[in-house]
Amino acid sequence: MSWLLIAVAIVVGSALLLKWRRPAWYWLTFGILLCALRIRFRYAAVMDACHLTVPASRLRLALARWSKKPAPQQRVPRLLWLRPTRTGVRLRIKMRPGQDAFEFSAAADRLRHSFGVHQVTSREAKPGVVEIALTGYDVLKHVQMPVKTDRGLLKIPVALVEDGSVHYRDYREVPHSVTVGATQSGKSVFQRTVIKELAPQPVALVGIDCKKIELSPFARRFSALADNADDAADLLEALMVRMEGIYDVIRLEQRISADTPDAEIAANIWDLPEALRPVPIMVTIDEIAELAMSSKRHDPRRDRIITALIRLAQLGRAAGIFLDIYGQRFGSELGDGITMLRAQLTGRTVHRVNDESTAKMAFGDISPYAVFAATQIPNTRRGMAVVGYSTGEWTRIRTPHTSMRQAVAACNRYADLTPDLPELARFRPVLGLAPAVAEAA
Structure with missing residues (x-):
């Protein structure tokens, strides 16, 4: 009996130690089993307590009344399957008639406490079926990206989502994006991660960095780089010239006639033959305020810059030109045209901000809950952000720490690509003037 007690004490002590020091290991060894048992035995009671049940049908109530039997209990939504994952458990639930997915989303916090997990998120898998993701521990505390990710051309993993899945930056799906965040919020780390992941891909990187310190270390991998507003205006106009040239190529290859199959009609660079397909261009703008703000009331240079950015945001996708814009704020106080430009940027990512109005600039037309979530990011969680989608959905993510040396090393390693x-030859960085940090990497 004493040996049994010692063994139980060792197991319990090991579980508590793992839960404290290595929550991921604890989840894989003890957490999954305990959570699955808790769900199986408490599922019906939890659904009833969280008001996720429906009354019995009229027919059953009538039969009970005619036979003078007790009224049937509330009907519980049917649990189709339970699937453990690396970071939690996923439930697929068949909703009862009269229920909708919003009821499960509204009850997420109650479900989190009832099942004793860290996070609960809900989404509609298909009509009548909802999928609930239970996260066993705080996966954003120490971000560890999975070894295997779904990479592809113009699709890169950049962060970990709060439910344990991977957040991708897919330029084919979301061509243009804006990333907002205060100083020391992790915005620069997010930018480095994007550049590091794009470096091995057959794409052209173009940068505008008026601070001259954020993008210049990556000069070996950049096809064009501007470090002042005058060069930025010329560079953006050169990109428009290239865009118009690409559209001429697409128009020549369309060859539309009565017998041309629809699948062979070119409407963007991806419909062109591979031999004629131009290289995609990723344009990174480090601080939009440096380009949009001006001491003059009517600044011709600023008008050129904003006009070019709006045209690239409206027409650049089909020509393979994509925008990644970063800034501390992105509101109408930056001047005319900013609101129109922001409306063209589908991707919205907000790191920690110092005021609610900054979050509203990005998420005001998406979801008020996303605005509130962005203002609740603590100072100790650098790299944590809220991502919003045009559908109204949003989620929390956190980028793995990418140092400047790691990003520079990746750019140097793939400099031959x-x-x-x-069209951008005169903006090509002079490698002999690259910063010393690039040489050291």
């Missing part, structure tokens, strides 16, 4: 773009 840097394409030469004739």
Whole structure:
């Protein structure tokens, strides 16, 4: 009996130690089993307590009344399957008639306490079926990206979602994006992660960095780089010239006639033959305020910059030109045209902000809950952000820490993939003037 007690004490002590020091290991060894048992035995009671049940049908009530039997109990939504994951458990639930997915989303916090997990998120899998993701521990405390991710051309993993899944930056789906965040919020780390992941891909990187310190270390991998507003205006107009040239190529390849199959009609660069397909261009703008703000009331240079950005945001996707814009604020106080530009940027990512109005600039037209979530990011969680989608959905993510040296090393390693773009030749960085940090990497 004493040996049994000692063994139980060792197991319990090991579980508590793992839960404290290595929550991921605890979840894989003890947490999954305990959570699955808790769900199986408490499922009906939890659904009833969280008001996720429906009354019995009229027929059953009538039969009970005619036979003078007790009224049937509330009907519980049917649990279709329970699937453990690396970071939690996923439940697929068949809703009862009269229920909708919003009821489960509204009850997420009650479900979290009832099942004793860290986070609960809900989404509609298909009509009548809802999928609930239970996260066993705080996966955003120490971000560890999975070894295997779904990478592809113009699709890169950039962060970990609060439910344990991976957040991807897919330029084919979301061509243009804006990333907002205060100083020391992790916005620069997010930018480095994007550049590091894009470096091995057959794409052209173009940067505008008026601070001259954020993008210049990556000069070996950039096809064009502007470090002042005058060069930025010329660079953006050169991109428009290239865009118009690509549209001419697409128009020549369309060859629309009565017998041309619809699948062979070119409408963007991806419909062109691979031999004619131009290289995609990723344009990174480090601080939009440096380009949009001006001491003059009517600044011709600023008008050129904003006009070019709006045209690229409206027309650049089909030509393979994509925008990634970063800034501390992105509101109408930056001047005319900013609101129109922001409306063209589908991707919205907000790191920690110092005021609610900044979050409203990005999420005001998406979801008020996303605005509130962005203002609740603590100072100790650098790299944590809220991502909003045009559908009204939003989620929390956190980027793994990417140091400047790691990003520079990736750019240097794949410097031979840097394409030469004739239209941007005069903006190609002079490698002999690259910062010392690039040489050290």
